[in-house]
Amino acid sequence: MQTQAQESGKRGANLGDVLARHNGAKYLLRIRREAGYVEFSILEAGDNGIRRVPIYQDKLSGMESFFTALPL
Secondary structure, X not given: OHHXXXXXXXXXXXXXXXXXXXXXXXXXXXXEEEOOEEEEEEHHHOEEEEEEEEOEEOOOOOOEEOOOOOOO
8 A cells, every 4th residue: 555655656655545445535524723623524424514623732742633433
């Protein structure tokens, strides 16, 4: 998978490549970051709602992340 990604001009394989190989990544996920949270919707999956989840910051690394369960 890594070699295929590099041959197609990418730096390397990513999560989208893994999901595509296993018949996932079917819908576009639009994400908007705001102060302290992210909002997203998955219109193509028939979910018209806008979901909001908090952003967490790791105290050691400073990395930010969010967690959600997607309605797919």
